[in-house]
Amino acid sequence: MNDFTYNIPLHLLSAYRQERLIVRTDEPAALAAALETEDPERIVGAQIVALDADSEPLNAWAQGLPLELILRDPVTEFPLLYRHSNLLDNHPARVIVPVAPGFGKAVKAAVSLDFAVRLEVGQPEPTLIEEMATVLEFYLHQSTVAQPIEYFHGSLQGFFHDEPVPLWVLQDDDPQYLRYVTDEGVERLSRRLADLNANIAPDAGLEAWIAQVLAAGEECQDCEFLKHCGGYFKWPRRDYDCAGVKRLFGHLRGAAAELRRDLDVGST
Ligand code: SF4
Numbered sequence: 001m002n003d004f005t006y007n008i009p010l011h012l013l014s015a016y017r018q019e020r021l022i023v024r025t026d027e028p029a030a031l032a033a034a035l036e037t038e039d040p041e042r043i044v045g046a047q048i049v050a051l052d053a054d055s056e057p058l059n060a061w062a063q064g065l066p067l068e069l070i071l072r073d074p075v076t077e078f079p080l081l082y083r084h085s086n087l088l089d090n091h092p093a094r095v096i097v098p099v100a101p102g103f104g105k106a107v108k109a110a111v112s113l114d115f116a117v118r119l120e121v122g123q124p125e126p127t128l129i130e131e132m133a134t135v136l137e138f139y140l141h142q143s144t145v146a147q148p149i150e151y152f153h154g155s156l157q158g159f160f161h162d163e164p165v166p167l168w169v170l171q172d173d174d175p176q177y178l179r180y181v182t183d184e185g186v187e188r189l190s191r192r193l194a195d196l197n198a199n200i201a202p203d204a205g206l207e208a209w210i211a212q213v214l215a216a217g218e219e220c221q222d223c224e225f226l227k228h229c230g231g232y233f234k235w236p237r238r239d240y241d242c243a244g245v246k247r248l249f250g251h252l253r254g255a256a257a258e259l260r261r262d263l264d265v266g267s268t
Contacts, residue, residue, distance in 0.1 A: 003176075008023055009025065011183075023047070026050035028054065028056075046062075048069050058091070072098070075103075081110055093115055095110040098120040099121040102131075103119075111144075123235075139153070150170050150171070156252050173232070175206070176209060206230075210231060214235070217231070
């Protein structure tokens with residue numbers, strides 16, 4: 001077994017008999033049946049890509065296996081989350097919410113049901129930055145939010161402990177360890193880096209990836225948030241204007257400092 005984890009569609013399972021896998025499907029019942037004979041050690045997670053599917057066959061199956069529910073349209077699909085809440089009885093379950101107009105409703109619905117959330121964020125334009133800022137406020141200040149909303153949660157922790165974690169890790173896009181296999185069977189670094197042909201050693205670590213490829217541009221090298229971001233927002237369009245995402249990082253840094261001050265005051 002190599003060091004990579006492959007995100008594959010269920011119909012390609014037979015082509016990946018030795019590898020560590022995240023298996024995605026729109027047929028949860030078929031997933032449970034297909035993975036019954038697999039070595040549980042190499043299945044590290046499963047993704048359900050159709051929320052109108054019945055996930056009941058997964059409720060008591062492979063207890064403890066991390067599951068992700070992938071929203072394609074956050075505005076129309078978020079009511080479907082309610083029918084999957086039983087998954088939480090036996091699985092750590094997370095909802096992947098694309099950052100698209102109106103996505104905040106889906107985030108609120110997911111956390112109210114006790115799902116963790118990961119924002120699938122591309123290169124947000126100014127109006128979406130405003131929506132992200134609203135969701136960040138919600139995450140930081142609503143006492144009812146008990147579950148992490150990534151990448152905000154991981155970044156906040158990174159600022160708080162002064163141990164930055166690049167977004168490539170927080171967003172499950174780490175080219176050192178992850179490979180994405182398309183429905184047609186084409187192996188990619190990730191969907192974000194789909195068109196990248198990098199001239200880098202196959203066993204390069206994430207630090208080398210960031211320094212040599214992902215954040216090699218001048219703006220990233222001079223960016224105060226380089227260690228927390230890793231050049232994430234410069235992909236796929238290298239000319240993306242980072243002003244808005246830097247503002248969000250600044251907000252997270254400020255919130256972490258405030259938290260630390262509060263704890264210092266509380267301990268004196
Ligand atoms: S915020 Fe923008 S400039 Fe800064 S490291 Fe990330 S992608 Fe590069």
